[in-house]
Amino acid sequence: xxxxxxxxxxxxxxxxxxxxxxxxxxxxxxxxxxxxxxxxxxxxxxxxxxxxxxxxxxxxxxxxxxxxxxxxxxxxxxxxxxxxxxxxxxxxxxxxxxxxxxxxxxxxxxxxxxxxxxxxxxxxxxxxxxxxxxxxxxxxxxxxxxxxxxxxxxxxxxxxxxxxxxxxxxxxxxxxxxxxxxxxxxxx
Amino acid sequence: xxxxxxxxxxxxxxxxxxxxxxxxxxxxxxxxxxxxxxxxxxxxxxxxxxxxxxxxxxxxxxxxxxxxxxxxxxxxxxxxxxxxxxxxxxxxxxxxxxxxxxxxxxxxxxxxxxxxxxxxxxxxxxxxxxxxxxxxxxxxxxxxxxxxxxxxxxxxxxxxxxxxxxxxxxxxxxxxxxxxxxxxxxxxxxxxxxxxxxxxxxxxxxxxxxxxxxxxxxxxxxxxxxxxxxxxxxxxxxxxxxxxxxxxxxxxxxxxxxxxxxxxxxxxxxxxxxxxxxxxxxxxxxxxxxxxxxxxxxxxxxxxxxxxxxxxxxxxxxxxxxxxxxxxxxxxxxxxxxxxxxxxxxxxxxxxxxxxxxxxxxxxxxxxxxxxxxxxxxxxxxxxxxxxxxxxxxxxxxxxxxxxxxxxxxxxxxxxxxxxxxxxxxxxxxxxxxxxxx
Numbered sequence: 001x002x003x004x005x006x007x008x009x010x011x012x013x014x015x016x017x018x019x020x021x022x023x024x025x026x027x028x029x030x031x032x033x034x035x036x037x038x039x040x041x042x043x044x045x046x047x048x049x050x051x052x053x054x055x056x057x058x059x060x061x062x063x064x065x066x067x068x069x070x071x072x073x074x075x076x077x078x079x080x081x082x083x084x085x086x087x088x089x090x091x092x093x094x095x096x097x098x099x100x101x102x103x104x105x106x107x108x109x110x111x112x113x114x115x116x117x118x119x120x121x122x123x124x125x126x127x128x129x130x131x132x133x134x135x136x137x138x139x140x141x142x143x144x145x146x147x148x149x150x151x152x153x154x155x156x157x158x159x160x161x162x163x164x165x166x167x168x169x170x171x172x173x174x175x176x177x178x179x180x181x182x183x184x185x186x187x188x
Numbered sequence: 189x190x191x192x193x194x195x196x197x198x199x200x201x202x203x204x205x206x207x208x209x210x211x212x213x214x215x216x217x218x219x220x221x222x223x224x225x226x227x228x229x230x231x232x233x234x235x236x237x238x239x240x241x242x243x244x245x246x247x248x249x250x251x252x253x254x255x256x257x258x259x260x261x262x263x264x265x266x267x268x269x270x271x272x273x274x275x276x277x278x279x280x281x282x283x284x285x286x287x288x289x290x291x292x293x294x295x296x297x298x299x300x301x302x303x304x305x306x307x308x309x310x311x312x313x314x315x316x317x318x319x320x321x322x323x324x325x326x327x328x329x330x331x332x333x334x335x336x337x338x339x340x341x342x343x344x345x346x347x348x349x350x351x352x353x354x355x356x357x358x359x360x361x362x363x364x365x366x367x368x369x370x371x372x373x374x375x376x377x378x379x380x381x382x383x384x385x386x387x388x389x390x391x392x393x394x395x396x397x398x399x400x401x402x403x404x405x406x407x408x409x410x411x412x413x414x415x416x417x418x419x420x421x422x423x424x425x426x427x428x429x430x431x432x433x434x435x436x437x438x439x440x441x442x443x444x445x446x447x448x449x450x451x452x453x454x455x456x457x458x459x460x461x462x463x464x465x466x467x468x469x470x471x472x473x474x475x476x477x478x479x480x481x482x483x484x485x486x487x488x489x490x491x492x493x494x495x496x497x498x499x500x501x502x503x504x505x506x507x508x509x510x511x512x513x514x515x516x517x518x519x520x521x522x523x524x525x526x527x528x529x530x531x532x533x534x535x536x537x538x539x540x541x542x543x544x545x546x547x548x549x550x551x552x553x554x555x556x557x558x559x560x561x562x563x564x565x566x567x568x569x570x571x572x573x574x575x576x577x578x579x580x581x582x583x584x585x586x587x588x589x590x591x592x593x594x595x596x597x598x599x600x601x602x603x604x605x606x607x608x609x610x611x612x613x614x615x616x617x618x619x620x621x622x623x624x625x626x
Contacts, residue, residue, distance in 0.1 A: 034387050035336050038318070038326030046319050052398040052408065052459050055466050093277040103481040107355060107590040107604040111472055116483075119466045126468035129406040133276065133304065136404045180475065180485045187488055188395070188412050 051129050055119035057170035063141035064165035067158070070150025073143050077132050086154045098154045103176070114155040118180060120172040124148045124164075145169070204538030207531035207565050210557040212541035215512070257296075267297055268366050270600045278303045280600065281434070282369025285497045289514065291543065291551040292342065293372035295427050300434030301347060301370070304404040307454055311430075311438040314402060316422065320460035323389025330438045333424055336379040341421075342550040344518045346371035346490045347448040348474050351607040355589075356596030359612075359623040363502040366599040367611065367623070368495050373518070373551035374435075376442050377425035381416045385460075394460035398467070399441050402456040409450045410464035411443060415488075419444050419549075422455060444549040445520025446488045447474055476605050479590050492519035492579050493608040494527055494554065494571035505619030508562035513540070516551045519573035523548050526572045529556040533566030533612065533626035534581070540569070565615040566626045582625060585609035 043050070053059040074086070081094040088096025100112030109115075113123060128144045130136050139147070149164040158164070158172055182188070204211045258265060265288070267281035283299045293299075300306075311330045319325035350370035353360040360367065390413065397416055400408040411420075421442040423431065431437040436453030443450050449469050464470070464486070475485035494517035499505055513531075517524045523546050528537040540554040554569065571579045580588075585608075592603050614624035 031386050034383055036387055037332040037335055038328050038384065038387055039332075041317060041319070041325050041327040043319060043325060046317055046325060046457075049317065049400075049457055050319070050459070051406065052400070052461070052465050054461060054463055056463065058461075091277075093275070103477055103483070106479050106593075107477055108593055109477050111477070117471050118485075119471070122466050122468055122471045125465065129408070130304070130404070130468070136304075136406065176483070179481070180483050183484045183487050184489055187414065188486060 051125070053121045053125040053128075055121050055170065057121065057166055060121070060124065060166035060169060061141040062166065063145050064163050065142050065144070065146025065149050066163050067146075067150045067153035067160055069142075070146035070148070070153075073139075073147055074150055077139075078147070081133060086151060097151050103179070113151065114157065114175065116176050117174050118177045120148070120152060120157070120169055120174060123151055124169060205530060205532070205536040207536075207563075208559040208561055209529060209531050209536075209538040210559060212539060212555070212557065214557040215541050215555055265297070267299070268369060279305070280370065282365055283372045284363075284365035285368055285495070285516070286364040286500045286502060288497070289553070291373060291516065291547075291553045292427060293374060293551075295374070295429065295432050295435075298372040298374060298426070298432060298435055299345075299347070299370050300432070301448070302403070302434060303407060306433045307403045308433075309402060309437060309454060314438050314454075314456065316439060316456055316458070318384055318388045318458045318460070320398075320458075321391035321394035321462065322385075322460050323391075326384070326388045328384070328422075330424060333379050333422060333439065336383065338377050338425075339380060339421065340375055340377040340425075341444070342373060342375045342545075342547045343442065343444040344371055344373040344490075344549065344551050345442075345448045345451055346518075346520075348487070348490070348605040349602045350448075351493075351495075351611075352602040352604060353596050353599045354607045354609065354611070355591050355604045356601075357591045357593065358595040359625050360596055360599050361501065361623050362599035364495055364497050364500045364611070367501075370448070371490075371518070373516075374426045375428065376421060376423040377428070378421035378423035378439075378442060381420040381422055381441070381458075384422065385413075385416060388460075390460050393462055396461050396464050398457075398459040398461055398465045399450070399452040399455060400457040400459075401436075401452045402454040407449075407452060407469065408465065408467045409452055409470055410461075410467060410486075411441070411450060412488075413460070415443055415446065445490055447490060449474055450488065473602075474605060476589075479588075487606060488520075490518075490520035491606070491608045492521065492524075492571050492573040492577045493517070494524075494569040494579060495611040496529075496567050496569050496613060499567065499615065499621055500613050501621050501623050503621055505560060505615060505621070507619075508560050511558050511560055513556040513558050513567060513569075515554055515569050517542075517554055517569070517571035518549070518551050519571070519575075519577065520549055521573045521575045521577055523574045524552040524554075524571055525574045525576075527552075527554040528570050529554070529558075530568045530570075531558060531565045533614075534568055534610075537570070560615070560619075562619075563617060566624060567613045567615065568610050568626065570610055580609050582609045582612075 083089045086097035100115030145164045152158045270280035280301045316328045347370035397411045423442040441452040496515035498514045517527045527540040530537045540556040543553040612624045612626040614622045
C-alpha cells in the first residue's frame with residue numbers, strides 16, 4: 001500500500017468514526033485499516049515450534065546433560081557422519097566438531113566451533129533444530145544438553161564433569177566471542 | 189579527437205573506449221548510420237541462399253500441453269547441480285546466466301540451495317505464526333495471506349556465497365552460470381511484512397525477528413525489524429505463479445538485497461525478540477574472516493555487482509564484426525545508476541545502455557555495442573548504484589577481502605562469501621573465451 005493510500009484509508013477510518021475494529025476482526029486492537037485476517041493464537045499453542053534460543057539463555061528448556069552422557073549418544077547417533085570423537089574425516093561435507101586453528105590464515109582458515117562460534121547456545125540450538133541430519137527433532141532436551149556438553153568438553157571449553165543446563169550453558173565463554181565487528185551497524 | 193586506441197589507431201566518432209567499444213547510441217536505431225560513418229560494411233559473411241520450406245511447415249504439430257516446457261533444442265539450458273547423485277547433504281542448482289537474457293529468471297531456472305532436501309509442503313496445512321514480543325500472536329495460512337492487498341516487485345535474490353570461486357588466486361575456468369549462478373531475479377508478489385507485524389502489534393523494544401522455515405533443518409536467521417519495516421515481503425507468488433518448491437513453496441520471507449539465506453523459505457515462524465539469536469548460519473557460514481583475523485557478522489547486504497553473460501566463457505566468437513556485449517547488474521542498496529564496459533582489460537571504459545525498467549534491488553540488463561577486430565580482448569563490466577557505491581576493482585577487492593593461497597579447483601567451492609568484484613573474459617584471436625584476471 002502506498003503512503004498516500006494509507007493516509008486516505010486512515011482519514012476515511014477517522015471520518016467514519018471507525019474507532020473500533022470491524023466486528024468480524026478477532027484482534028480488536030489491531031490497526032483498523034488492516035485486513036486483520038490472522039487468527040489469534042496463544043504462546044502455549046506455539047510452544048511446540050518455539051525452539052529459538054538466544055545467547056543470554058532465553059528459550060533454553062528444562063533439562064541437563066553431561067559430557068559422559070553425551071559421549072554415549074554421540075557414538076550412537078552422530079559419529080557415523082562426524083567421525084569418532086568429533087574428529088570428522090567421514091566425508092568432506094560432514095564437518096568435524098573438535099579443534100580449529102587460530103584465525104590468522106585469512107580466508108584459508110577453517111571455521112570451527114572452538115575457533116569461531118561466538119556463543120555456546122548456537123550449538124544447542126542447531127543440534128535441537130537440525131540434528132541428527134536424518135531425524136531432526138528426535139532428540140530429547142536432555143540429550144541435546146548432553147551432546148552440547150560433550151562437544152564443549154571435547155574442545156576443552158568446559159570440564160569433563162561439567163553439567164550443561166539452562167543456567168550453565170550461556171555462561172560458557174567461547175574463545176572467539178569478542179572478535180566480531182559489524183560492516184553495516186546502521187542496518188540493525 | 190586526438191585519441192588513439194592501444195594499437196595506435198585513431199578512434200572513430202562512434203568509439204567510446206578502446207578496442208572497439210561503440211557509443212551506446214548505436215543501439216537506438218542509429219547503428220546503420222554509425223556503421224557507415226566508420227567505413228565498415230553493415231553486414232558480414234556470405235550472402236544468404238534461396239529459401240526453401242522445412243518439414244515442420246507441412247505437418248500438424250504436437251498437441252498443446254497444459255504446462256509448456258522449452259523446445260527440445262534448448263535441452264542444455266538447465267541449472268548446474270552441485271549434488272547430482274543425491275548424496276545426503278546440501279544441494280545447489282545454479283542459474284545458467286550464459287544461456288539467458290532479459291532481467292527476469294524463469295522459475296524453472298531460478299537458483300536454489302537446499303540444506304536438507306526440498307520439503308513436500310501441503311499448502312492447506314502450512315501455517316505462519318508471528319509471536320514473541322507482540323501484543324497478540326497471530327497465525328496465518330496461504331488462503332488468508334492471499335486475501336491481503338498484495339504488492340508485486342522485481343527483486344534479485346543472491347546467495348552470499350555466489351561467485352565464491354572468484355576468491356581463487358587463479359581464475360577458475362567455468363561459465364558465468366557456474367561462477368555466478370547463485371543469483372536470480374524474479375517478480376515476487378506478497379504481503380508487506382510491516383502490515384502483518386502491525387496487526388500483531390510488535391513491541392517497539394523488539395529489534396529482531398527470528399525467521400524460521402518448515403524444512404527439516406528448521407533453518408533460521410535473525411532479521412532486523414528495521415529491514416522488516418523497510419521493504420520485506422512474505423512472498424507467495426514468483427513470476428505470477430505460486431513459488432517453486434525449491435524457492436520456498438508455499439511462502440518465503442523476501443528481504444530485498446539481503447543475503448539469500450536470510451530470505452527464509454517455507455516460512456513458518458517469525459519470533460520478535462530483543463537480540464539476535466546467533467543462529468548456526470549467521471554464526472558460521474555467513475560471517476566472514478577478514479585478513480587481520482577479525483570477522484564480519486550480520487553482513488546482510490549484497491553489494492553492487494555486475495557480470496557479462498555474453499560474450500562469456502564457453503561461447504565462441506566465430507568472426508570479427510559487431511557483437512552486443514550484454515550482462516546483468518544489481519545492487520542490494522537500490523537501483524543501478526551506471527554500468528561501464530571495457531574491452532581492453534580496464535584500460536578504458538565506455539558507458540553501457542541500461543534496459544528499462546531499472547528497478548530497485550533488481551537485475552538491470554546492460555548492453556554495450558562492440559565491434560571486434562579479431563584481436564585479443566578482455567571484456568569487463570563495472571556497475572555503480574544510485575547511492576554512489578562502485579563495484580570494486582579486483583586488485584582493491586582482493587587487498588581488502590583476501591584470496592586463496594592455492595588455486596580453487598571447483599567453481600562450486602565456497603572459500604569465502606560476498607564476492608562482488610569484476611569478472612574478466614579474455615578473448616584470443618581464435619575467438620575463444622577464457623576466464624582471466626585483469
